[in-house]
Amino acid sequence: MASRAIAGPPPRFRKIATEEAFATTELQTAWLDVAKNSHAASLDVPTGILSIFNDPAPGSNQDRFRRQLLDVETERLQEMDAAGVDVQLLSVTIPGVQMFAPDRADALAIATNDHLAAAIAKHPTRFAGLACFAPQSLRGAAREMERAVTELKLNGFIVNSHTDDLYLDDPRFSPILEAAEALDRPIYLHPRAPSNGMAGPFREYGLGGSIWGFGMEAGTHAVRLILSGTFDRFPKLRIVLGHMGEALPFWMWRLDHMYRRRARDGRLTPTSLTPSEYFRRNFAVTTSGFEDEAALNLVIDRAGIDNVMWAIDYPFESSVDAAAFIDQAALTPAQRASICHANAERLFRITQA
Template sequence: MADAGYQRIATEEAFAPPELMALWRNMLETGTDLDPGFVSLVGFYARHGSERARAVSERLQDLGERRLADMDAAGIGRQIVSLTAPGTQVLDADQAVPMATLANDRLAEACRRHPDRLTGLTAIAPQDPAAAAEEIARGAGLGFKGVIINSHTHGEYLDNQKFWPILEAAEALDTPIYLHPTAPPRTMIEPLVEAGLDGAIYGFAVETGMHLLRMITAGVFDRFPRLRVVVGHLGEALPFWLYRLDYMHAASVRSGRYEAMRPIARTPSEYLRENVWVTTSGMAWPPAIMFCREVLGGDRVLYAMDYPYQYVPDEVSVQDDLPLDETAKKAFFQTNAERVFGL
């Protein structure tokens, strides 16, 4: 696998410092009225006794030899590493800001130890937008190549103008935002969690796709036209809705049905093709990958694994066998990521 003619750069790969895992466990043990999405997601990976929960938890906390060995076994040359969901965003601001700093310091140390294998994204605490903007600048100084935001923060989204200092900082530094899923907020999770559908099987995509769509329809990309956003799981289903998004958005604006649905400069599909990149994390399915390449453009689709949540080395081979010529395959695995993340 090492002789493929391209480097496999995996672009949505997670970690969690032990200090954050310990804080999460303490919240689960002592907290009251906890967010149900946090309880479902972190409660499983931090406390459940299953083999899957233990393996994921251990791998999340390893930024050294075990991670590198897993990469070697799967033929992965480099990981773009980011703080796992829900990151700091389930915390209060007074805990979230220093925890983001700690997480970034831990990740920066690992990237310095393994500069040819690991590249970091900056974790922030959106609860304090000014501090988050400063941390984005500090992360750039640490050598990080983007910003990780694990979707909503206490049920609030980046279309809310109070978060726009974060977007302004990312645009000014020309650093992409990776918009990663987390469990849906309490206002939408109940029918999902009661059916076991709140996580990666479906709820993540519903919540994060909605987040990105809110940003588009609220005019975020009109205000920040150079803002770049990367989303996983082949765009959280939005590429498959392009036609209907454009049609129904235009119809809603014409009708004046919603106060929030105002005219924007372009169609939703145009923003998705011009401001957004998608990765294949957890979606090693050639028909879907090829469809996204067709409707978004080959330069908009990047390889990702979703380590350690979906560590399946055979899925790498599936994507090695995509019906692409060698130039397109190298772009898919390597040069698209190099361009987007400035590697």
């Protein structure tokens, strides 16, 4: 009788986690100062700043979030090792530097990026990083983007959705998009609480945060970029969306359908491509905070396997659970390699170990 092969353990894939948050004590102080003064009406205040950074209850999730956001080395590396995470792509947590006056925001962006680059220099095989900048300071933003890539060797950029209740399709932000395209580095478009113009219905039931408001805000931002013709003006610009694409993969058929109808009716300026074509050409998607295999399959179908990357959403989600999810998903070895590390290495220029 022929012997039956005994399956061994599945092959281990290098894992690069692509939406992993950090903060600095300087930012913490600045956020609390803003939260307690002129921007108190912002929904970012109750959904993030005060709940995490203003003396959360000892032992609570918020207390742990604050501790782990501020720690870039000790506990973070221990958790990475425990979960089998090879690299974290670090980015500053919401709202970044986007709530401050322009000069203050520029200074905080420089300090935060220097802090990030120093952490990467100490652990070059374990960390990569996305630079923050201040969209409300156009000259400062473009200058810091250039410095972050050419001098600090960071891997791309993080924008925490709206700035002064404006979105990146606004023509005033064209120099930022031009800089990202010229530097050939993607912008990770990360959610934050809904802007003041849409915040009202999100203030009750905790809707303003990750349960609903964050995704609605970032998804709306992405659709504005698509329908505004931004990607006709900047065809090589790459945008990254977390959380399985902030619901855009689910909406893609209807976005195409309604785009065609409104373009025919003259209610929308026609663009060279349909929304779904821009999505495949100009966007990439990460799995951050979303361990749902049906959603993963939809994202692969809508975005293409070369545009999907694994992420945890550390420290807000479990590294062990996120690693188990991608290890157990019904993927071919080639698909798993693409999602776990190869796409991130290519898109973010992360050197292989």
